[in-house]
Amino acid sequence: xxxxxxxxxxxxxxxxxxxxxxxxxxxxxxxxxxxxxxxxxxxxxxxxxxxxxxxxxxxxxxxxxxxxxxxxxxxxxxxxxxxxxxxxxxxxxxxxxxxxxxxxxxxxxxxxxxxxxxxxxxxxxxxxxxxxxxxxxxxxxxxxxxxxxxxxxxxxxxxxxxxxxxxxxxxxxxxxxxxxxxxxxxxxxxxxxxxxxxxxxxxxxxxxxxxxxxxxxxxxxxxxxxxxxxxxxxxxxxxxxxxxxxxxxxxxxxxxxxxxxxxxxxxxxxxxxxxxxxxxxxxxxxxxxxxxxxxxxxxxxxxxxxxxxxxxxxxxxxxxxxxxxxxxxxxxxx
Numbered sequence: 001x002x003x004x005x006x007x008x009x010x011x012x013x014x015x016x017x018x019x020x021x022x023x024x025x026x027x028x029x030x031x032x033x034x035x036x037x038x039x040x041x042x043x044x045x046x047x048x049x050x051x052x053x054x055x056x057x058x059x060x061x062x063x064x065x066x067x068x069x070x071x072x073x074x075x076x077x078x079x080x081x082x083x084x085x086x087x088x089x090x091x092x093x094x095x096x097x098x099x100x101x102x103x104x105x106x107x108x109x110x111x112x113x114x115x116x117x118x119x120x121x122x123x124x125x126x127x128x129x130x131x132x133x134x135x136x137x138x139x140x141x142x143x144x145x146x147x148x149x150x151x152x153x154x155x156x157x158x159x160x161x162x163x164x165x166x167x168x169x170x171x172x173x174x175x176x177x178x179x180x181x182x183x184x185x186x187x188x189x190x191x192x193x194x195x196x197x198x199x200x201x202x203x204x205x206x207x208x209x210x211x212x213x214x215x216x217x218x219x220x221x222x223x224x225x226x227x228x229x230x231x232x233x234x235x236x237x238x239x240x241x242x243x244x245x246x247x248x249x250x251x252x253x254x255x256x257x258x259x260x261x262x263x264x265x266x267x268x269x270x271x272x273x274x275x276x277x278x279x280x281x282x283x284x285x286x287x288x289x290x291x292x293x294x295x296x297x298x299x300x301x302x303x304x305x306x307x308x309x310x311x312x313x314x315x316x317x318x319x320x321x322x323x324x325x326x327x328x329x330x331x332x333x334x
Contacts, residue, residue, distance in 0.1 A: 087317035095244045095309040097285075099256055101292065102237050103229030103301050107202050109134060109209075111219040113192050115141055120211045122226070125300075128200040134226055135198040135211065137219070142196075146189040153182035204230035207301050229301050234292045236268060238307045239285040242277060243323060247311045249273070254290050256307035258299070268292065270309070 118138035122128060160175035209226035219225075236256060240248050254268050268290035277284045288309075292299065314322075 087315065087320075089316050090313040091316045091319055093247055093311040093314050093319050095240060095248055095311055097238050097240050097244075097307050097309070099236050099238045099305050099307045101258070101299055101301050101303045102235045103204075103207065104233045104235050104291070105230060106207075107200075107204075107228045108224050109198060109200070109226040109228060111137070111221055111223045111225060112195065112198070113137070113142075113221050114219065115139075115196075116218050117211065117215055118196075120215060122206050123212055124206050124208055124210055126206045127204070127231075128206060128228065129203050130200065132200045132203075133197055134200055134206075137196045137198070138216075139193055139196050142189055142193050146186065146193060149182060149186045149189055153179060153186055156182055198225060200226075200228055202228060202230055204228045205300070231297050232294055234294055234299055234301065236290040236292050236307070238270075238288040238290065238309070239280050240273075240288055240309070242284040242286065243326075245273075245286045248286075248288065248309055253310045254288075254307050255310065256290075256305055258303050258305035260303050260305075261298075266292070 116138040117135060119136045121133050121135060128134065156175055156179035160172050160179055163169075163172035163175055205228065207227050207229045209224070211225065236254075238254065238256075248270070250270050250273060252270050254270060255265065256268070257263075257265055270288050271291055272289045274287045274289075277286050279285075290307075
């Protein structure tokens with residue numbers, strides 16, 4: 001039996017030893033020479049093989065990967081089943097939409113008669129009381145017209161008396177009718193002169209009508225001066241997208257907040273849905289109304305926010321994908 005250790009070429013015993021070569025039933029001298037010749041190439045080959053082997057960490061990672069590949073299909077199937085179960089759960093469908101506060105009632109204050117605007121005492125945002133002074137009409141034109149009407153009335157009365165003295169009963173009757181017309185015209189002008197001040201019929205806030213730069217401008221009877229909204233009772237107008245109007249009806253609960261008070265969550269109930277769509281920001285929407293009580297006067301018309309309408313129960317899959325489904329059907333023309 002002849003054996004030789006497979007050492008590195010340096011000759012150090014034990015350094016990088018990978019094993020030993022054994023020869024049985026051979027001449028000792030020949031076998032020893034043979035082993036010394038082949039020892040170095042065999043050692044080099046075995047060293048390369050050993051270097052190519054994975055480390056313990058790599059071996060562990062490969063083992064885990066192999067284990068995971070063996071169970072990946074089962075895990076994938078289990079995940080799909082769980083996802084399907086979750087998507088089939090019944091959930092409330094919620095419609096998210098923008099909102100804006102509007103007054104429940106509005107009073108439009110118009111010009112009572114023709115005349116130039118003399119003074120303006122309020123601007124949008126001002127609070128007014130019942131009978132509060134809003135504006136005043138310049139009396140100059142009315143006074144000129146009133147003076148002319150009085151002169152014509154007096155002349156008509158004198159003409160009637162003259163015709164009566166001449167026993168011209170037909171002419172005196174016509175003069176009497178003309179005098180009556182002028183009397184009524186004079187009384188109307190006197191009434192207008194005594195009511196040059198435009199006052200508020202209700203208590204509230206001026207929401208439109210900035211005429212501070214319009215003093216002296218001629219005004220026409222019926223022209224709107226101001227819009228006044230009473231405070232305390234407001235309407236929450238929710239712009240429901242046309243895609244979701246079929247899922248919304250009166251009586252549904254609405255959770256909403258205002259951008260001015262983001263931490264204050266409020267709740268209401270849809271009282272009315274306008275039957276006709278309106279165009280808002282290039283989109284057809286239906287306006288839903290929710291009453292808002294504001295006893296403290298914190299809110300103002302025109303404030304905006306977001307609303308979430310709590311709808312009926314549908315599967316979670318329907319809630320998430322029904323818009324995409326109907327859009328795809330429309331796109332392919334089905």
